[in-house]
Amino acid sequence: MKKTGVVYLVGAGPGDPGLITQKGLKRLGCCDALVYDSLASDYFLDEVPDHCKKIYVGKRAGAHSMKQEEINRLLVELAEEGLNVVRLKGGDPFVFGRGGEEILALLEAGIPYEVVPGVTSAVAALSMAGIPVTHRAVSRSFHVMTGHTLSENGTLPPDFDSFAKLSGTLIFLMGLSNLSLIVKGLVKNGKPEDTPAAVIENGTLPEQRTVRGTLKDIESRAQQAEIKSPAIIVAGDVAALDFSSTLNLPLKGCRIGITGTESFAGRLSHELLNLGGILDNVLTLSIASYRSGEAMKEAYQRLKTYSWLVLTSANAVRDFFAGLFEGGYDLRSLGAIRFAAVGKGTEAELLKFGFHADYVPDRYQVKDLAEGLISQLTKEDRLLIPRSSGGSPELNQILEEAGVFYKDIVLYDVALKQSEQESMENELAPLHYLTFASASGVDAFFQGEREKILSSLASLKVVCIGDITAKALSRYGREADLIAPVYSVSGLAEIICQDWCKEKE
Numbered sequence: 357m358k359k360t361g362v363v364y365l366v367g368a369g370p371g372d373p374g375l376i377t378q379k380g381l382k383r384l385g386c387c388d389a390l391v392y393d394s395l396a397s398d399y400f401l402d403e404v405p406d407h408c409k410k411i412y413v414g415k416r417a418g419a420h421s422m423k424q425e426e427i428n429r430l431l432v433e434l435a436e437e438g439l440n441v442v443r444l445k446g447g448d449p450f451v452f453g454r455g456g457e458e459i460l461a462l463l464e465a466g467i468p469y470e471v472v473p474g475v476t477s478a479v480a481a482l483s484m485a486g487i488p489v490t491h492r493a494v495s496r497s498f499h500v501m502t503g504h505t506l507s508e509n510g511t512l513p514p515d516f517d518s519f520a521k522l523s524g525t526l527i528f529l530m531g532l533s534n535l536s537l538i539v540k541g542l543v544k545n546g547k548p549e550d551t552p553a554a555v556i557e558n559g560t561l562p563e564q565r566t567v568r569g570t571l572k573d574i575e576s577r578a579q580q581a582e583i584k585s586p587a588i589i590v591a592g593d594v595a596a597l598d599f600s601s602t603l604n605l606p607l608k609g610c611r612i613g614i615t616g617t618e619s620f621a622g623r624l625s626h627e628l629l630n631l632g633g634i635l636d637n638v639l640t641l642s643i644a645s646y647r648s649g650e651a652m653k654e655a656y657q658r659l660k661t662y663s664w665l666v667l668t669s670a671n672a673v674r675d676f677f678a679g680l681f682e683g684g685y686d687l688r689s690l691g692a693i694r695f696a697a698v699g700k701g702t703e704a705e706l707l708k709f710g711f712h713a714d715y716v717p718d719r720y721q722v723k724d725l726a727e728g729l730i731s732q733l734t735k736e737d738r739l740l741i742p743r744s745s746g747g748s749p750e751l752n753q754i755l756e757e758a759g760v761f762y763k764d765i766v767l768y769d770v771a772l773k774q775s776e777q778e779s780m781e782n783e784l785a786p787l788h789y790l791t792f793a794s795a796s797g798v799d800a801f802f803q804g805e806r807e808k809i810l811s812s813l814a815s816l817k818v819v820c821i822g823d824i825t826a827k828a829l830s831r832y833g834r835e836a837d838l839i840a841p842v843y844s845v846s847g848l849a850e851i852i853c854q855d856w857c858k859e860k861e
C-alpha cells in the first residue's frame with residue numbers, strides 16, 4: 357500500500373518573503389506538492405523542488421477561487437497519493453486563515469499533519485508602518501477582529517459593541533470595504549472622534565502605504581489615497597506613533613530581477629538584499645554538465661599534454677574540478693599547468709581549489725583575455741578551454757588567427773528551469789533593473805518570441821556583468837544600459853547602487 361503523505365500547514369508570513377520562518381522554508385524545500393493562494397507570496401515558488409506540483413487555489417483576476425471544501429478535499433487527495441504537501445497560507449494559518457477547517461478534514465481522513473506558525477499581518481504590517489501594537493502607558497492590549505462579516509446585512513454584529521469599548525489597540529483585518537461602518541460603530545460606542553487611526557496597505561511589502569488620521573477623517577483620507585486591499589485598519593492611541601525604520605539603505609525601493617544559476621542568484625540576492633533591494637528571481641538557469649562525457653573524459657586523461665587551462669566562468673571552475681575528482685584524478689594530475697581566469701569571480705573560485713590564476717585580464721572582454729594570453733604564450737603551449745556551449749566564438753577566432761593550439765570543449769550547458777518563460781513578462785513589468793551574468797544566460801532568456809521579450813525590456817534597465825554578456829545581448833537587438841566595472845557579484849551590485857542613487861537625486 358502507498359504510504360500516506362504529510363500535510364504541512366505553513367504560515368508564509370505577511371508578504372515580505374524574509375518574514376517566513378526557517379522551519380516553513382525547510383518544509384517548502386522538500387515538499388512534493390504546494391497548495392497556495394494569493395496572499396502567499398509568489399516568491400516561494402522558487403523554494404520548492406523541481407518535481408513539486410504547484411497548485412494555485414486563490415482568487416486572481418478573472419478566475420474564481422477554489423471553495424474551502426474543495427481545498428480540503430484536494431489536500432486529502434494529494435496526501436493519499438503519498439505526496440508530502442505544503443499548504444502555504446498568508447500570515448499565520450489560524451488568523452482568519454481557515455487553517456482549522458483544513459485540519460478537521462485531515463483528521464477525519466486520518467492524514468498526519470504539522471502546523472508551522474507564521475508571522476501574522478495583524479502585527480507585522482503595523483510594526484513595519486511604525487505602529488507598535490502595544491506601548492507602555494499608551495496601550496495595554498491589542499485586539500484583532502475581522503471586518504468581513506460586518507455588513508452581511510449592512511449592520512454591525514452584536515459583539516462589535518463590546519469590542520469597540522475595549523481600551524487597547526483595535527485592529528481590523530478584511531475590513532477595508534466596511535471602513536465606514538467600522539468607524540461609525542466605534543464612535544457610536546464611545547470612541548472619541550479624535551482617536552488616532554491608520555490604514556496600512558500591502559504591509560511589509562515594498563509597495564506598503566500607510567494613511568494616518570483620526571476616526572473623523574480616516575475614511576476620507578483612505579479614499580483619497582485610493583487604498584486597496586489587502587489592508588489593515590487600526591484604531592487607538594498607538595496609531596499616532598511612528599517608529600518606522602530610520603535605516604536608509606542605498607537600494608531602498610529598487611526592484612531588481614536576477615537571471616542566473618541558483619548559486620549565482622543566491623550570492624547576488626544576498627548582496628543586493630543587504631543593500632535594501634527588492635529582488636525577484638526572474639529566470640533560474642539549470643546546468644547540464646558534460647563533465648563525464650567522452651570529450652571531457654579524454655581531456656582529463658590527457659591533461660598533462662596541455663600547458664594552460666582557460667576558465668571563463670566560476671561555474672566552469674566548479675564543474676571542471678568536480679569532473680576531475682569524479683574521474684578518479686586529483687590535483688596532482690594538473691602537474692604544472694597554468695591557469696587563465698576570465699574575471700574576479702572565476703579567479704576567486706579557482707583559489708578555492710588551491711590555485712592562483714596565472715593570468716587574469718584587466719577587463720572582462722574576450723579580446724583582452726585572448727590577446728593578453730597570447731602575449732604570454734610560446735609556440736609549444738597547448739590550451740584547454742572547457743566552457744559552456746554558449747561560449748563566445750570570438751575567442752576561437754583570435755586564437756586561430758594567432759596560430760595557437762587550443763581545444764575548446766563543451767563542459768556544460770545552461771537551460772531555463774521549467775515553465776519560467778511564460779510568467780516572465782508579468783514579472784518584468786515592475787522591475788527597475790534586470791541583471792545578466794553570462795552570454796548563455798542571455799541566450800536562455802531569449803528563447804521565446806524575440807519581439808515580445810524585447811518589448812518587455814523596454815521599461816527597465818538591463819545590467820550586464822561584463823562585456824561578453826553585453827555583446828550577447830546586443831546580438832538580440834538590445835544594448836546593455838549598465839555594465840559592471842568589475843566582473844563579479846559585487847561589481848554588479850556596485851553599478852546598480854550608483855545608478856539608483858543617481859536616479860533618486
Ligand code: SAH
Pocket residue numbers: 369370371395445446447448449450451452453475476477478481528529530531556557558559560561585586587588
Ligand atoms: N492569516 C493572515 C490573514 C488572512 S485574512 C495573517 O495572519 O496575516 C486576510 C486579511 O489580512 C486581508 O484582508 C488584510 O486585512 C490582512 N492582510 C494580510 N496581509 C496583509 C498585508 N501584507 N498588508 C495589509 N493587510 C494584510
